[in-house]
Amino acid sequence: MSNPERAQRVGLFGRLGSGNLGNDATLEAVIAFLRAKYPDAVVDSMCSGPEVVTARHGIPAYQIHCLNNSRAPRSRLGRAVLTVPRIALGAVIDTWRTVAWTRRHDVVIVPGCGVLEATMPQRPWQLPYSLAVMSVAARVSGVTAAFVCVGATVIRQRVNRTLMRISTRLARYRSFRDQLSLDGARESGFATSRDRVYPDLVFALPAPVADPGPTGVVGVGVIAYHYSADDPRTDELYDSYLVKMRRLVRELTTSGYQVRLFVGDDYDEPLIPMLQEEAEAGAIRYDRCETFDELLNRVAGVDVMIGSRFHNVIAGLKCATPTISIGYGRKNAAVMELFGQGEYAHDIRDFDVDVLLEQFTLLTHDRERVVKELAERNSAVERGLAAQFDALSAEVFANPPVRRAGGVPA
Structure with missing residues (x-):
């Protein structure tokens, strides 16, 4: 019988619930793992689409960037004048909210996704900054931060590279979804020799077998x-x-x-x-x-x-x-x-x-x-993901830290 006193508080952090099916699938895979292996875990999320995450998974969820949903001025001049103040104000508020949210967990997981990639444009004040704040808060508070099966490339943009290096090197666990990602992360200073490669988390989800066809x-x-x-x-x-x-x-x-x-x-x-x-x-x-x-x-x-x-x-x-x-x-x-x-x-x-x-x-x-x-290849990939979840249990969830009290930002 599980012991409620030992239930861990687990936070899921990232660009989740925002309409990207792949990102949301990695979230689903991690939630399925937690519910099967740690059914007493208290799970919530700080993400891009909190309403979607709560509706689909029944967990509390909070907006990762508080000014994301506010309407920008229509005129070009208005946007130009207000862009810098909006970014500055958003950074101050989001920093406080992210620190407060992180501190109330035992473990914070960044589940999959291409969070360390340059294949899509990323502004420094968006996810790169948020990840850095989360990892700093986790390290200072004794919270275990884990980047699980993430995608990465070599990052040439200096500010993004610095922020991503802070976030990954302060994390206590890192794994990557393919060798290219691990190589890119090492070249950018995000990874060490102890980090490992496992298949993309999405392959852990159940799937129907292809129609024998032909269907036309x-x-x-x-x-x-x-x-x-x-x-x-x-x-x-x-x-x-x-x-x-x-x-x-x-x-x-x-x-x-x-x-x-x-x-x-x-x-x-x-x-x-x-x-x-x-x-x-x-x-x-x-x-x-x-x-x-x-x-x-x-x-x-x-x-x-x-x-x-x-x-x-x-x-x-x-x-x-x-x-x-x-x-x-x-x-x-x-x-x-x-x-x-x-x-x-x-x-x-x-x-x-x-x-x-x-x-x-x-x-x-x-x-x-x-x-x-x-x-046949799917069977081998599923075995690789079983090893990933075993590694999470041994390296992230073993010997949980003492849970801290703290409020959740609205």
């Missing part, structure tokens, strides 16, 4: 990816990607396939009507997925998954659905190689539609063998 349906995942704000080619590259994806969809529907469109974040949805213009009504279908579980069930029903968002690719691999990746970061290639599918990984900046269509044909003809191979 192809999954196409799209992303509204504008590269880097500092890259003068960003609009040109984005336009090129969109032109190629429109041609890909058109070729598939002309060949008699039905296309089911997927996104991985709310920001991607404006692309849907642009692609639906490429075919007759009914040939291209889009059903919004509110959860990763919904995404998995729909991906399991397609013949081949062609995805851009990282966790659309993971959904295909997890369901043992033959998958082609059009990736914006090396993480896509890394996970495809983990499943023995490296030849089907393409760079979003220069992929060739003709090559994709040739590979699609090969995968449809050899689908039975590929599905079996992916299922």
Whole structure:
């Protein structure tokens, strides 16, 4: 019988509940682990979408950036004048709230996600600063901070790199979701020789097996990816990607396939009507997925998954659905190689539609063998994640510290 006096207080921290299906899936995987292994743990979250997290998981949740939901002035002049005061005020308030929230826990976990990546633009005063404040507060208060299966790249931006180095090196536990992430973290000064690599947390979630098919349906995942704000080619590259994806969809529907469109974040949805213009009504279908579980069930029903968002690719691999990746970061290639599918990984900046269509044909003809191979790889990945959860139990949850009293910010 579990002892309520020994129940640990566990906080889940990060960009969670904000509409990114992959980030939310990593949160779901950690909550499932906690409920199975530590059913008496008192769990809450400081995150980007507290209402969503509370509704889905039944845990208290608090806004990570208090000014995120306030409406900015419409005029350019108004935004320019108020940007610096808003950032300064937000930093002061968020610092206090994050410190107060962190102090009331025994363990704070940053669950997965690409929190240490530069593949998407991150401003220093956003998540990098929040992570640093959380880790400093945890170290000073004796709270165990853990970065679990996170993604990382080499960070060139000096302020972001400094803040991320503070947050990771003060944490008492770190693991990374692939070797590329660990290598990038070490080069940036975020990791040490004792840190380890485990598969992405999302692979711990249950998933349906791919439909034996053929179904005549192809999954196409799209992303509204504008590269880097500092890259003068960003609009040109984005336009090129969109032109190629429109041609890909058109070729598939002309060949008699039905296309089911997927996104991985709310920001991607404006692309849907642009692609639906490429075919007759009914040939291209889009059903919004509110959860990763919904995404998995729909991906399991397609013949081949062609995805851009990282966790659309993971959904295909997890369901043992033959998958082609059009990736914006090396993480896509890394996970495809983990499943023995490296030849089907393409760079979003220069992929060739003709090559994709040739590979699609090969995968449809050899689908039975590929599905079996992916299922075998999934078994190995699940064993790797069992080792990750064992490591968490031994290194993070063993010998819990004395719980401190403290208030929760509203």
